[in-house]
Amino acid sequence: MVIQSRARCETASFDFLGSTETNVVDGFTLAAVGDVMMRRPHTIVQAATLSPVAKILQDADVSFGNLETNLTDLRTSKGGPTVNGDAYHVATPAVAPDLKAVGFNMMARANNHAYDWGIEGMRETTEVLDQIGIVHAGSGENLAQAAAPHFLETRRGRIGLISLTMTFPSASRAADAAGQAPGRPGLSALRLTRIVVVAPDMLESLRRIRNGLPGPIEEGGNPNQVVVADTVYRAGNKIGYSFEPNAHDETTILRNIREGKQLSDFLIVSNHDHNPGNWSEVPSDYAQVFARKTIDVGADAHIAHGPHILRGIEIYKGRPIFYSLGNFLFDNLNPVEGADYFEYYGLDPRKDTVPDVIAAAMKGDFANPVYYESVVAVSRFEQNQLVELRLFPIELNFTKRLADRGVPRLAPPAHGQAILERLQRLSEPYGTHIAIESGVGVIRLRSAATSVETSVKPTVGTR
Known part of the structure; x- marks a missing residue:
């Protein structure tokens, strides 16, 4: 009987430790923005423009952004450029204190520019961020490190961050050790196969082209699919692109998300995803599938960025999914x-x-x-449920000369209204209603304490 009682006790303890429940103190706030491409300090020269926006970040418990640059001194850096045909994203380490001053305390690192200055540039950026006290995730000496959650201790709970990218140069993807081969430094990545969807008659034309080309034929086992010059074409009802994940990558990432939530009170999942392209205000067909999976296994917020433009917002199981928060800096x-x-x-x-x-x-x-x-999105949680999401419209001084462009300011009323109305339109397909109140977008959900009527219609009921 003693042994049985002890076993029951150990089982109960194990269940508790393995919990993926949210556990933040009431009033917890998360301020989230998209891409941060900061080349120089801005808080002094452009304080008048930046300060009102920065205050929104400074007032939140957690302020998150995607750091899409290397922070390294080119005079002493051991790294060197690795990209071919794209921009080199690099900034002086003096940017790090400015990021902290703006209000950031958590930043994603997994993106297509994090490896622009090679392994050493990535390592030097890590050192700079660690010294300034900004928690970051998404890069490491091997895949296990790059994909691991990192944590920020706040007065309202322990906040975890997992960062991954679906858009990346192949050489930047981290790998674990295999036999005598050591692990490869790099980024946490989810590989996707892009499929070109064509009309059935188009597929027959492609099949004739494939059959006429030299070399072996890649059948793929699907009669509705043809592979031509390493591009997959599949018959469908609507011409466009479709994306399929690497099963191993996805399984590993979802497992890490579950573990990250078990080790924290609140978990953010960051996803850098340009697909189907920067030109599209609508994410890829796989984006929603994957985002919901991350919520299902424990994520409290899924924040995507990459295409440099706003995409819609979905509320799924009472948790926010931002399909792209565009540019912040x-x-x-x-x-x-x-x-x-x-x-x-x-x-x-x-x-x-x-x-x-x-x-x-x-x-x-x-x-x-x-x-x-773009917008600065501030989520507020009560009783571990999202109760309100406020969207502050910003614009990045597009009309200014290049040297002064790209720094956010709160959008003037008419411009802010237009930004929010566009976000309303992009969010409607997800059943999300955004009210505009005094120049701020507002999404309200049902409160467990007050049972206030929600202005959002989640696809699945709140958890």
Whole structure:
């Protein structure tokens, strides 16, 4: 009887330790933004613009952003550029205290620019962030480290962060040791297979092309699918793109999310995902499937970023899913750019300047003002449930010269109204209703304490 009683006690203890319940103190707030591409300190020179926005972050228990740059001193760095044909995202370590001053205390690292300065640039960025006291996740000396949760102790609970990316250069993906091969430093990544969906008659034309090409035929075992030059084409009702995850990556990530929640009171999952492309205000078909899976295994907030534009907001099981929070700080005045980047835009580094090539990139890829419009999203929790989400519209000074562009300010009333109305439209397909009150977007949910009527219609009931 003593042994049986002890076994029951141990089982109960194990169940408690394995819990994925949320456990923050009432009033917990999370302020979230999207991409932070900060090349130089801004809190002094542009304090008047930045300070009102920074105060929103400073007032929250947790302020999160995606750090899409390396923080390293190029005069002493042991790293070197690794990207080919894209921008080198690098900034002085003096940016780190500025990030802290703005209010950030948690930042994601897994994204397509975190490896721009190689392994050493990644390591040097880690050291700078650790010294300044900003908790970060998503990179490491091997996959286990890169994919692991990291934690911030706050007055309202222990907050965990897991960071992953679906958009990344292949060389930047971290790997674990295998036999005598050591682990590979890099990022936590979820590999996706992109499938081009075509009409059935198009598939037959592609099949004839494939059959006429030299080399072995990759059947794939699916009669409605053809592989041509390493691109998968599949018959469907609507032409477009579809994405399928690597099963091993997904299983590992979901397992780490569950563990991260078991070790914390509240868990944030950060996902850097450009798919299907920066041009799209609608995420890929897999984005919603994956985001909901992260909530199912314990995430309290799923925050996506990457395409540099706003995408919709969904409330799933009483938890926020941000399909993209766009840009927060879009300071693209890089100190260096590679020769191949000049070449891509038809410029010559012997006579054209770095600002010349950046200006060409902005005109070509980011000429639309929507890339300079976003929100700061502040979620408030009571009794471990999301009760209110406030959306503060910001704009990044698109009309200013390049050297001053990209720094957020609270949008003027008319501009803020337009930003929020666009976010309303993008969120409607998810059943999310955003009210606009005094220039701020507001999503209210049913409160467990007051049973206030919700203005959101979750796809699945709150947990």
